Structures are given as structure tokens and as C-alpha cells.
Amino acid sequence: MKLNTAVPTVKFEDDKFDLDPQLSLLDNLLHANKSIAYGCKSGVCQRCLLQISDGDIPANSQLGLSSVQKQQKLIMSCCAYPKQDICLNQAPQLAPKQIAEVIGVTQLSESILKVNLQLNCSSHSGQFIRLYRSASLARCYSLSQSPNSDNTVEMHIQLHPNGVFSQWAFERLQVGMPLAVEGPFGDCYYRKQYTNQPLLFICAQSGFAPALGIARTAIAQDHAAPITMVLIGHHMDRFYAADELAQLDTMHSNIRTYFYPEPPIELKSEWKKQSEPDKGSTLQAFVCGPKPELEIYPSLLQQQGLSSAQIHSEFFVNN
Ligand code: FES
Structure with a gap:
């Protein structure tokens, strides 16, 4: 592993190339036509996780990740600007998709939709899940849960004028619909x-x-x-x-x-x-x-x- 080179390199899936230091690791990989999932590009949704197999953790690339994710050397590639050579793999699938059922849809205001889901696993209020409208369109929503509820969760979806997901949710979500979800993720909950x-x-x-x-x-x-x-x-x-x-x-x-x-x-x-x-x-x-x-x-x-x-x-x- 080279250290302190003027232009750091990235090795990803048997391919190695120079990094443009002005771009995030994610954008470098996308420019190199690598297939990387991503969402917000701002360190929130955790869709762009990659695993470091060799190299240092870039600054600010693990903010908000759980201790388990940090131990696994996962980073959010959209927040990573490596200063040294780095070797990466796709992140292991930690939370496979499951099918949840919509069990409640209530419009709380002009712009807030309350959605209740039945999950197949336990979660904590304050964690988030990723909801899929299709294989390529997903959004993350934080969970609220009544104590002792039987894996049922509540989330509030905010309508955004140009939001393809939120507009679809307001118009189409109905009780009984199956929804693909991933998660729960996150460390923000009560102990x-x-x-x-x-x-x-x-x-x-x-x-x-x-x-x-x-x-x-x-x-x-x-x-x-x-x-x-x-x-x-x-x-x-x-x-x-x-x-x-x-x-x-x-x-x-x-x-x-x-x-x-x-x-x-x-x-x-x-x-x-x-x-x-x-x-x-x-x-x-x-x-x-x-x-x-x-x-x-x-x-x-x-x-x-x-x-x-x-x-x-x-x-x-x-x-
Ligand atoms: S794309 Fe959302 S955290 Fe990186």
C-alpha cells in the first residue's frame, strides 16, 4: 500500500484507478462506471455504503454509522474524500429486503401522510427503514412505534412538490399493499x-x-x-x-x-x-x-x- 502519494488511487472490484480529489469517492466510482447504489449523496440514507479492505477511514465518512458498521470498516462513499490509496468492496448485505404490509394510511395534514406498516422484525423508534417503490426508487423514513406493538411501525411521509416518491405515496398507498423494505438501520433510539x-x-x-x-x-x-x-x-x-x-x-x-x-x-x-x-x-x-x-x-x-x-x-x- 502506497502512502502519501500526490494522487491517491482506489482499487474496487479488481479495477484500480486514480482518484479525482475534488470528487467524493462515490462520484469517482460512478464516473468510472461502477455500479454503486446511492440516494441522498449527503451522508443521511446510508445507501452508498462500501467496505474498506485496505487503507485508512476517510474523515467524516462514518458519521452516524453504528458501532457494528464501524467495526466492519463500512463508510459512506458520498462523504469520503480519501487522502491515501484505498481498497474497497461492496458492503455486505446486512439487512436483506423484506415485504411489509401497509396496515394504515392517514392524511394528517395537507403535507403529512401517516403510514403504518407491519414488519417481519423488531425495530426501535428512531431507527429508519428504506421503502421501495420500485427496484431503483427508494426513500428512507424514520420509525415511530407504540411501545409493545407487535412489529408494527408508524412513519410520517412529508409531501414534497417535486418528490416522486412522496407524491406516489400520497396518491397510491393503500391498506393491504405489500411494500419492499430494508432495515431497520440506525443508532438513534432510547436506552x-x-x-x-x-x-x-x-x-x-x-x-x-x-x-x-x-x-x-x-x-x-x-x-x-x-x-x-x-x-x-x-x-x-x-x-x-x-x-x-x-x-x-x-x-x-x-x-x-x-x-x-x-x-x-x-x-x-x-x-x-x-x-x-x-x-x-x-x-x-x-x-x-x-x-x-x-x-x-x-x-x-x-x-x-x-x-x-x-x-x-x-x-x-x-x-
Ligand atoms: S448516498 Fe445517502 S449516505 Fe451516501
Whole structure:
């Protein structure tokens, strides 16, 4: 393996070529006519995973991957800009496709569709699955789940004006339809050891769905510390899931909710006041929603002294 060459090379499927350092690893491989699955090209959907067989992990190429994925030396090729030679393989198939059944379709607002699915496997609220409309068209959606539900999950699909998937979902999804899905994926979910730790949810758009599911899970597991729910891009008087929020409020005595039509560019003191760690406790923060609106918050939280283990992100891209 060469080190520190001026132009790093990539070896992929018995083919070796120079990398254009201006392009991501994914785009280099696509330009070389390699068949690589991809979706968002922004480090969210994890469709572009590849496995390193030799070489260093490029910076920022494993953000948001699980510890198991990291151990397997998987990287998101759309976020990878290798500085040294690298050898890659296709990622092993970790979660084969399964057929789920649509068991509920409810339009919550003009732009939000609630879809309930029956899966064949267990999952956690806050994880995500990849839904397939066809072999080549898929989108990822975060899961919300009622505690003790029998592998049934709920997701909120946001309608986008030019979204081929979301428009199809609004027009065509019906109860009884089979849907190919992959997953669940992701590490953004509640753990029992958080029982005495304040929870802070910062969510936007349909990112409320995983936040709701994680909060429900916490309450079902006797979560004892305060819960703060920050809803960005929503108005209190026309919030699409006001009933679910009100229900959550009745389930736990110490929930505070804050609405912000525009994303604040700082962490508000009222969020911190409610979430201030008590002696011996540690805040757990969950950031759920579209990446462009919310990606500043993990770094703001880190500036407040939270470690990366205390910050759980579930981002998506709008398409
Ligand atoms: S295409 Fe790389 S994470 Fe979505």
C-alpha cells in the first residue's frame, strides 16, 4: 500500500484507478462506471455504503454509522474524500429486503401522510427503514412505534412538490399493499440506562415522528427525568400532530414543549434550563429532521459540553 502519494488511487472490484480529489469517492466510482447504489449523496440514507479492505477511514465518512458498521470498516462513499490509496468492496448485505404490509394510511395534514406498516422484525423508534417503490426508487423514513406493538411501525411521509416518491405515496398507498423494505438501520433510539437523564428532542417537519416514538418508548420504560420537546418549523396553533403531542403530555408529568417557526441559531436558555443535568445525571439529546435545517444543532450541543455519545441524530433529506 502506497502512502502519501500526490494522487491517491482506489482499487474496487479488481479495477484500480486514480482518484479525482475534488470528487467524493462515490462520484469517482460512478464516473468510472461502477455500479454503486446511492440516494441522498449527503451522508443521511446510508445507501452508498462500501467496505474498506485496505487503507485508512476517510474523515467524516462514518458519521452516524453504528458501532457494528464501524467495526466492519463500512463508510459512506458520498462523504469520503480519501487522502491515501484505498481498497474497497461492496458492503455486505446486512439487512436483506423484506415485504411489509401497509396496515394504515392517514392524511394528517395537507403535507403529512401517516403510514403504518407491519414488519417481519423488531425495530426501535428512531431507527429508519428504506421503502421501495420500485427496484431503483427508494426513500428512507424514520420509525415511530407504540411501545409493545407487535412489529408494527408508524412513519410520517412529508409531501414534497417535486418528490416522486412522496407524491406516489400520497396518491397510491393503500391498506393491504405489500411494500419492499430494508432495515431497520440506525443508532438513534432510547436506552434503558437513560431513565434518570433529561431528554432533549430537537425536531423539524416529519422528524417529529421518531421524536414522538422515542419519547413514548422512554415513558413506557418509566423515564423519570424531564423531557423537552423543541419543534422547529411548526406553529403551535396548526401543528399537524397536536393530538399526539397532547397525549404525550398526559403520559408524563414533566414535559415542556417549545415551538419555533424558524430554526433558532442558538440553543435557547429555556431548553437548557429544563434539561440542565441534575447532579449525577447526563442530558441525552435527539436531533430528528431535515439535515439542512438541523445540522447545526449537534455541534452547538457539543459546544455546550455534550459528548458525541449524548447526541443522537436522525437526519433525512427532502425529496
Ligand atoms: S448516498 Fe451516501 S449516505 Fe445517502
